[in-house]
Amino acid sequence: MRAIYATDLSAASxxxxxxxxxxxxxxxxxVETIHLVTVIPSNVHAGMPGMxxxxxxEQALGRYQNVMADAGFETDTHVVRGTPHRRIxxxxxxxxxxxxxxxxxxxxxxxxxxxxxxxxxxxRTTVVPLLVNRVERxxxxxxxxxxxxxxxxxxxxxxxxxxxxxxxxxxxxxHATQEATLVHVESPKDSGATDGDPGEQLDTLASTxxxxxxxxxxxxxxxxxxxxxxAVEDAVTPTxxxxxxxxxxxxxxxxxxxxxxxxxxRASGNVYLVPPSRTA
Numbered sequence: 001m002r003a004i005y006a007t008d009l010s011a012a013s014x015x016x017x018x019x020x021x022x023x024x025x026x027x028x029x030x031v032e033t034i035h036l037v038t039v040i041p042s043n044v045h046a047g048m049p050g051m052x053x054x055x056x057x058e059q060a061l062g063r064y065q066n067v068m069a070d071a072g073f074e075t076d077t078h079v080v081r082g083t084p085h086r087r088i089x090x091x092x093x094x095x096x097x098x099x100x101x102x103x104x105x106x107x108x109x110x111x112x113x114x115x116x117x118x119x120x121x122x123x124r125t126t127v128v129p130l131l132v133n134r135v136e137r138x139x140x141x142x143x144x145x146x147x148x149x150x151x152x153x154x155x156x157x158x159x160x161x162x163x164x165x166x167x168x169x170x171x172x173x174x175h176a177t178q179e180a181t182l183v184h185v186e187s188p189k190d191s192g193a194t195d196g197d198p199g200e201q202l203d204t205l206a207s208t209x210x211x212x213x214x215x216x217x218x219x220x221x222x223x224x225x226x227x228x229x230x231a232v233e234d235a236v237t238p239t240x241x242x243x244x245x246x247x248x249x250x251x252x253x254x255x256x257x258x259x260x261x262x263x264x265x266r267a268s269g270n271v272y273l274v275p276p277s278r279t280a
Contacts, residue, residue: 001029001030001031001032001033001098001099001172002031002032002033002035002095002096002097002098003018003026003031003033003034003035003065003097003098003099003100003101004034004035004037004088004091004092004095004097004099004100004101004128005034005035005036005037005068005101005102006038006039006084006088006100006101006102006118006122007036007037007038007064007102007103008038008039008084008118009038009057009060009061014025014064014154014277015142016103016133016242017064017067017068017103018067018136019147020071021147021148022073022133022147023068023071023095024069025081025147025148025149025150025151025176025178026073026101027071027073028150028175028176029150029172029173029175029176030106030172030175031073031098031099032073032074033073033074033075034068034073034074034076035075035076035077035078035091035095035097036064036065036068036074036075036076036077036269037076037077037078037080037087037088037091038057038060038061038079038080039080039081039082039083039084039087040057040079040080040081040087041082041083041084042081042082045190046109048187049210051212052183053147054278057079057189058079058218061077061079061087061274062077062135062160064077064224065077066192076104078091078215081151084118085118085119085121085122085125086125088100088102088118088122089122089125089126089127092126092127092128093127097128098128098129099129099130099131100120100122100126100128100129100130100131101131101133102122102131102133102218103133103134103135104118104132104133104134104135105117112208114230119132120261120264120265122264123245123260123261123264123265123273124261126273127275128275129169129272129273129274130271130272130273130275131149131240131270131271131273132264132267132270132271132272132273133149133270134146134247134267134268134269134270146174146239146240146269146270147239148239149176149240149270150173150176150177150239150240150272151159151176151177151178151179151239152178152179152180152181152236152237152238152239152240153170153173153176153177153179153180153181153238153239153240153242153272154180154181154183154229154232154233154236154238154241154242155167155170155180155183155205155241155242155243156183156184156185156225156229156232156241156242156243156263157182157183157202157244158184158185158259159184159195159198159201160223160244161242162244162245162274162275162276163243164244165244165274165276165277166242166243166244167205167242168275169242169274170208170212173242173272174209174214177212177214178207178214178215179214179215179216180214180216180217181217181218181219181232181236181238182202182205182206182209182216182217182218182219183202183214183218183220183221183228183229183232183277184198184201184202184219184220184221185220185221185222185223185224185225185229186198186220186221186222186226187222187223187224198220199218199220199221202218202219202220203218206218207216219232224270225259226258226259226262226263226266229241229243229259229263230262230263230266230267232262232270233267233268233269237268237269238269239269239270240269240270240271241263241267241269241270241272241273242272242274243259243260243263243271243272243273243274244260244273244274244275244276245260245273245274245275245276260273
């Protein structure tokens with residue numbers, strides 16, 4: 001597997017890259033090659049006084065590259081200029097990446113539950129599965145919040161085609177997963193929209209995970225999907241929440257379903273977002 005590791009060279013990014021446990025988890029799921037990417041925004045110019053952005057970023061990426069190489073990954077670096085999320089997506093497509101990883105400082109109630117603009121824009125437009133790796137905020141020397149990326153997974157499903165696509169990610173995540181919680185939320189506006197009994201459908205999925213020796217629990221909730229999924233996350237403290245976005249067309253993909261965006265923005269732990277197929 002190939003991964004894009006997008007970094008702005010901040011302390012948050014360095015914490016995510018330096019975590020040996022996180023890197024071990026990536027190795028367990030089959031990641032062999034990591035492309036380190038940093039983007040110089042278009043409005044930052046090389047001629048600005050006292051700044052040589054390209055050289056500084058290349059030097060910083062070189063340090064990160066050494067960390068990745070020591071962990072056993074093949075690595076490459078990309079210092080590019082442009083709009084960050086567009087350039088990151090472009091490199092992901094060009095390199096035929098299997099996932100994109102970005103560090104994001106944990107939410108603060110004082111910031112109205114928002115995340116960094118690059119992480120938010122990637123969540124709306126990503127062309128490959130996106131791992132948002134939560135890092136401590138409001139500290140000079142931050143650490144990742146939950147190191148064992150895929151050890152305990154909360155999987156949220158509405159039984160749509162793309163939720164099924166997200167569940168398929170267990171085919172490789174299972175190598176690092178010990179426990180899973182499967183949740184479906186029935187909202188009043190979706191009443192009767194699901195074919196079959198939701199509990200039975202979750203049990204079927206749980207049976208699949210049981211064949212991989214993953215201890216699994218299921219839960220059917222009623223109410224607002226975003227709020228209920230976040231409530232389950234708070235109760236079971238997974239290391240990562242796995243969710244599919246609900247895009248059905250390129251425009252829909254750009255507007256990302258509100259539930260998925262809510263989870264990416266407000267989850268306390270890591271989030272693994274699986275977008276629609278590139279051909280969808």
